[in-house]
Amino acid sequence: MVTPRRPPSEPGERGRADAATADTRGQAHTLEGVVSSLILLSAVVFALEMTAVTPLSASTSSQHIENQQEATARGVLAAAAETGALERAVLSWNATSEQFYNTSRLGYFTTDPPPNRFGEMLNRSFNRNGVAYNIYLHYRDEDGTPDSQRLVYQGRPSDNAVQAAWSLTLFENDPLRDHEENPTATAVSDEPTFFAPPASDGAVYNVVRVEVVVWRI
Amino acid sequence: MADLSPAGCRRGGDGPAPGCDGERRRSADRAQLILVGAFALAVVFVALALVMNAAIYTENLATRSETAGTADAQAFERTTKATAQAAFRYAHEVNDSGHDGLERNVTQAMDAYYNVSRVQQATSGQLVGVSVATTPGTNVTETDRVFESPGGADDWTLATGVGGTRSFGLDVENWAGGSGDELWVVAGDAEDWYLNVSYDGSQWEVGVNDSGTYTTCTMTIASEVTVDFSEGTVGGDECAALDLGSVGGTYDLGIRNGSVADGDYTLIADVEPSAVATSVPTEEVLYAMTVDVTYRTPKLQYRTTIRVAPGETGG
Numbered sequence: 001m002v003t004p005r006r007p008p009s010e011p012g013e014r015g016r017a018d019a020a021t022a023d024t025r026g027q028a029h030t031l032e033g034v035v036s037s038l039i040l041l042s043a044v045v046f047a048l049e050m051t052a053v054t055p056l057s058a059s060t061s062s063q064h065i066e067n068q069q070e071a072t073a074r075g076v077l078a079a080a081a082e083t084g085a086l087e088r089a090v091l092s093w094n095a096t097s098e099q100f101y102n103t104s105r106l107g108y109f110t111t112d113p114p115p116n117r118f119g120e121m122l123n124r125s126f127n128r129n130g131v132a133y134n135i136y137l138h139y140r141d142e143d144g145t146p147d148s149q150r151l152v153y154q155g156r157p158s159d160n161a162v163q164a165a166w167s168l169t170l171f172e173n174d175p176l177r178d179h180e181e182n183p184t185a186t187a188v189s190d191e192p193t194f195f196a197p198p199a200s201d202g203a204v205y206n207v208v209r210v211e212v213v214v215w216r217i
Numbered sequence: 218m219a220d221l222s223p224a225g226c227r228r229g230g231d232g233p234a235p236g237c238d239g240e241r242r243r244s245a246d247r248a249q250l251i252l253v254g255a256f257a258l259a260v261v262f263v264a265l266a267l268v269m270n271a272a273i274y275t276e277n278l279a280t281r282s283e284t285a286g287t288a289d290a291q292a293f294e295r296t297t298k299a300t301a302q303a304a305f306r307y308a309h310e311v312n313d314s315g316h317d318g319l320e321r322n323v324t325q326a327m328d329a330y331y332n333v334s335r336v337q338q339a340t341s342g343q344l345v346g347v348s349v350a351t352t353p354g355t356n357v358t359e360t361d362r363v364f365e366s367p368g369g370a371d372d373w374t375l376a377t378g379v380g381g382t383r384s385f386g387l388d389v390e391n392w393a394g395g396s397g398d399e400l401w402v403v404a405g406d407a408e409d410w411y412l413n414v415s416y417d418g419s420q421w422e423v424g425v426n427d428s429g430t431y432t433t434c435t436m437t438i439a440s441e442v443t444v445d446f447s448e449g450t451v452g453g454d455e456c457a458a459l460d461l462g463s464v465g466g467t468y469d470l471g472i473r474n475g476s477v478a479d480g481d482y483t484l485i486a487d488v489e490p491s492a493v494a495t496s497v498p499t500e501e502v503l504y505a506m507t508v509d510v511t512y513r514t515p516k517l518q519y520r521t522t523i524r525v526a527p528g529e530t531g532g
Contacts, residue, residue, distance in 0.1 A: 028249045035256040042263040049270060063280050074288060081299070140333045146340060166292055167337065169300040169330055171307055200329035203307045203322060204300075207333035 065216065066162045069131065073164035073212045076125050080118045081166050089118035089151070090137065090168060090208055091188060092177040098193040100151065101179040108150040116181050122152075132157075132217045138209040139196035149195045151210075161215035170205040172198070286343075290512040290519040293338065297347060298523045300330050301508045305525045308503070315501045316353040323506055324349050338512075346511035354383075354504025355490045357497055358483040363393070364400060365475035367496035374471040376486050376493045379404075381504065382461060382470075384528030385446035385484035392416040394477025402446075404461060405468035412459070414442065414478070423451045425458040432458035441480065447530050462530050485528070505529070 080086035092101050092114070099107040102115050113119035113127065126133050132154040141147040175183035176191055188194055188205050199206040304326035312322045331347040338345045357375065366373035387402065394400075396417040404410040413424045413431075421442040424433040434456035444451050449459045470486070486493075487504040505526035512519040 025249065028253060031253050032249065032256065035253055035260060038260045039256060039263065042260055042267070046263055046267060046270075049267070063277055067280065074292070078292070078295070081295075138337055140336070146336055165289075165341075167296040167334055169296070169303065171303055171326075173307070173311070199333050200325070202329055203304060203311075203326040204329035204333075207330055207337065209334075209337045 062160060062216075066160060069214045069216075070162040070164055072125050073133070073162065073214050074166075076121050077164055077166035077210060077212060080121055081168065083117070085117035085121065086166065086210060087168055087170075087174070088177050088181045089114055089116050090210070091170070091174060092116060092179065092181060093191065093194055094179070095176070095186070095191055095193050106153075109152045110154060113152065126214060130217055132215055134213045136211045136213070137195070138211060139206050140199040142197045157213050158215045158217075161213050163211055163213045165209055165211040168208045168210060170196070170208060171203055172205045174205065286514055286517055287519070289343065290514075290517060293334075293343075293345060293512050294510055294519075294521055294523070296334075297330075297508060297510050298525075301327065301349075301506060301523055301525050302527070304330075305503065305506050305527070316503070319501070319503050320351045320353075323351060323503070327508065342514060344511075344513040346509070348509045350507050350509075351503050352487055352505040352507075353489065354485050354487050354502050355493055356483070356485045356500040356502045357493055358481075358500075359498065360481040361390075361479065363476055363479040364389075364472050364482070366472075366494060371476050372471070372473045373475065374469050374494060375497065376488055377469045378467045378488055378492050379470050379486045380467045381487045381526075381529065383447055383485050383504070383526050383530070385461070386482065387412075387414075387444040387446070388441060388481040389414050389416075389421075389444075389478050390441040390480035392478050394474070398474060398477040400475070400478050401473035403469075403471045403473055404464045407473070409468070410461070410464045411473070412444065412446075414444070416478075423456070425456070427458060427460075427463060432456075434459060446484070447528050449530065460530070 077086065080089070093099075094101045100109075100114065103109055109119075113122045122133065122135075133152065134150070134154055134157065135152040136148045137151055138146055138148045170188055172187065172189035174188045176186045176188055176194070178184050189198060196206040196208060301323075304323045307326065308319050308322035312318050327347055327349045331345075334347075335345055355376075365371055389400065394416075396415075398415065400414040401407065402412040402414075407426075409428060411426050413422075413426065415422045419438060421435075421437050421439065422433065423435050423437075423442060423444060424431055426432075434451045435454060437452055439452065442452055444459070446459065446461050449456060451459065470484075485502055485504060490499040490501060493499050505524060508523040508525070510519075510521050510523060
């Protein structure tokens, strides 16, 4: 902004010159108004984008960790499904107590992972890193609606929890497993206390969707 | 507003110093401009903060796990494949009622799987589709017998119109011919493709003639020789020339000089039992099963075909 230069005025012209200076200031006042309105506007935009940052709030760094946890969970499930450890863990059913082997009275594992191969894989992947996880088994109920059963429950997941799921098809002649994961003489379709009822009359007994929910503690 | 006029021109007790009048007017103008400049700088800083924020947020978005969910589609495909293989195995274990019964068995199994997993996938926002098609086949297995036809012919056709075989194995156990005799397994015409087995009294020789080019697979000293056509191995060792898949189209599968040796053979061919030579024991099986899988989310459409044919070359 260039202030207009004026020729030096005589003392008699002083009042006129003052009025002229006051006139030129109008432009600066306008600018001042425009810029201050911009400040207000940008401050409002900035404030709208603000969120409180807490140790558990989503940020770039925690996003990386979540990605890793999700990939690890999916990898554990894929590996366990490939080796059959997942199926053995799901079929490790105690018909007498009508719950999984080695669980507490709750019927699911809380602090420790299941004492089998799948549990070892979970333990190696998550337990040492200050990470908690829940495992739910989703299946089809007698009336055709989805139902679920807890296999591991370590608490309520935080907002930063991630999940991975893997489906497992049980056939009617799949044998139940004992507490050491060895097959028993009882087929899954012959065990009325098993958590999932038969979903069809044919070869497929039920489809169990194993869902792992992982979060940092 | 602060008085930013030079100290020498400040208003004293006896009026303004001479020459400071114009100076003060210009300084007063400048003060306002400095203020406007400061405001502008403040706006720039806020804008910079916004840009920075947007950059961090962009990085956050970019590092989020793949939003299209291709890994879940892959997981569904693998689960479906495992189920299809198990259903195929189950049908052959428990059902021996022929092609129709086997087909019904695998179709029902895959339908049941689809009905349950469809709902489970829909709860997390995916639409899936599974449809099954089967190819009928025939299992031919003979053990401990001379490789001539049931009627006693030396050169004979085992099966006609064969398009593919799986779990095809030949065990030559005892040699009854001379050292110059050759046992051939012929696909189509002998000029197109044949496998040759011969024995000179101490050593077996196995070779393949493919369109006039003869390749020796192995020379081995053993009591018997095992040829796996589907795996492409002779006595467990790989033989690149042993590839029935290189014979295009459909062909007749036959044996020449069958009387020179005895042993076992087994194969599953994609033909009806009527295409196999009479009096040869046959069993109706499924040659292959294909499962069309579709997986849809708002961001992804995934489609693949799973083929189940255990023991097929390259399968």
